[in-house]
Amino acid sequence: MTKSIIYFHPLTFEQQESIRAVAPGYTLLEGNSKNPDLQQLGEAEIVIGWAKGISDTLLRPDSAFRWLQTWSAGIEKLPLERLAERGILLTNATGVHAEPISAVIFGFMLLFTRNLHIAVRNQQNRLWHSDGSESELSDKTVVIAGTGAIGSETARIAKAFRMKTIGVSRSGHPVADFDQVFTTDHIQEAVSQGDFIINSLPLTDETQHLFNASIFSAFKQGSYYINIGRGDTTNTEDLIAALHSGHLRGAGLDVFETEPLPQDHPLWAMEQVIITPHCAGVTDRYAERVVDIFIHNMKSYVETGSPSRNLIDYSRQY
Structure with missing residues (x-):
């Protein structure tokens, strides 16, 4: 089975290519957050971002899912207990803001x-x-x-x-x-x-x-x-x-x-x-900075099996 990375937020061609360069052996696919392809998600090892209605597919016992890189610093809306139970590696976007x-x-x-x-x-x-x-x-x-x-x-x-x-x-x-x-x-x-x-x-x-x-x-x-x-x-x-x-x-x-x-x-x-309407972290450089975090973590993931930056401690919730 081909290993895959699915992302739920728009990335430029250059950003996609920079991810592919550090992820040999992985396919990079764009997901639709409003209408996610559950079959596609069922085969994903790494997910960037999150969408409604994908928990059951990603967190089933036989899924390939191993690592979630969030698009935000906040993680309180994620199914943290289920992610922890499955041993999913969780990294957030701390530092972007x-x-x-x-x-x-x-x-x-x-x-x-x-x-x-x-x-x-x-x-x-x-x-x-x-x-x-x-x-x-x-x-x-x-x-x-x-x-x-x-x-x-x-x-x-x-x-x-x-x-x-x-x-x-x-x-x-x-x-x-x-x-x-x-x-x-x-x-x-x-x-x-x-x-x-x-x-x-x-x-x-x-x-x-x-x-x-x-x-x-x-x-x-x-x-x-x-x-x-x-x-x-x-x-x-x-x-x-x-x-x-x-x-x-x-x-x-x-x-x-x-x-x-x-x-x-x-x-x-x-x-x-x-x-202000919860926009303090909004910037035209947001995606660029999240991709930088992901690339750093992807290099570590390939080398050691674990991302090294912004890794969440489930017991502390951050």
């Missing part, structure tokens, strides 16, 4: 610091006005929950703005460009120091609703919350209460518990909230 998402994070911070979000609204009303509350990023403290690729890139850029950087991670290990890193069980101590608190955490059992009333109450008065991680890491009702009370001065939100955000949701009407 660092540059575009860090740009969005600083977009939020600069909008809030310079009141540019208010200026845009004033322009729509032809209103010449400033209340004089504009500030600067220099000497402010940014607390970043999640010190991986996105958090590290954000900390690196923050140093150019002469900001103090504090990280929060499960291990608490030192990371370049962070002045200090706290473990997750000391997150309240960390956020109490922040002028800006950035949530770049993945969704796991441990991070579900991690940002709740208890954590928000530990925030510094008048601080800002930015979530570009996963919507379900935040208790939305508690966030709204913190914003209404004035304890939080504002929030920049790219992800939500319910997506799309319902049109009647109260967050839409809050002038101290900036909303």
Whole structure:
């Protein structure tokens, strides 16, 4: 039987050829995510991306399926228990998003610091006005929950703005460009120091609703919350209460518990909230970067039988 790789996202001819070059003995086939060919999938050893309705075919006991390279960093919507039971190697797209998402994070911070979000609204009303509350990023403290690729890139850029950087991670290990890193069980101590608190955490059992009333109450008065991680890491009702009370001065939100955000949701009407439609990671270079990860992993897979980059630990869910 010919070994095959199936991909579910558009690739250029050059990207396809670069994959073929590192995958001798494999055929590379494009799958249709809306109408997947189950017979074709039943013979696939490697899949790039995911589609609805393919789990039973890929995960049957006699399938050739061995490795899944996701198109996203998030894996919470995948059938993780079944993948783990079958011993499927799972790699994600961590690292693809660092540059575009860090740009969005600083977009939020600069909008809030310079009141540019208010200026845009004033322009729509032809209103010449400033209340004089504009500030600067220099000497402010940014607390970043999640010190991986996105958090590290954000900390690196923050140093150019002469900001103090504090990280929060499960291990608490030192990371370049962070002045200090706290473990997750000391997150309240960390956020109490922040002028800006950035949530770049993945969704796991441990991070579900991690940002709740208890954590928000530990925030510094008048601080800002930015979530570009996963919507379900935040208790939305508690966030709204913190914003209404004035304890939080504002929030920049790219992800939500319910997506799309319902049109009647109260967050839409809050002038101290900036909303983007889960697009912080979108970039015209996305496919290029996922292919780079896959090529690196394919070389390792051919040589050792296992991809070496972004390999998911099922017990940790990341």
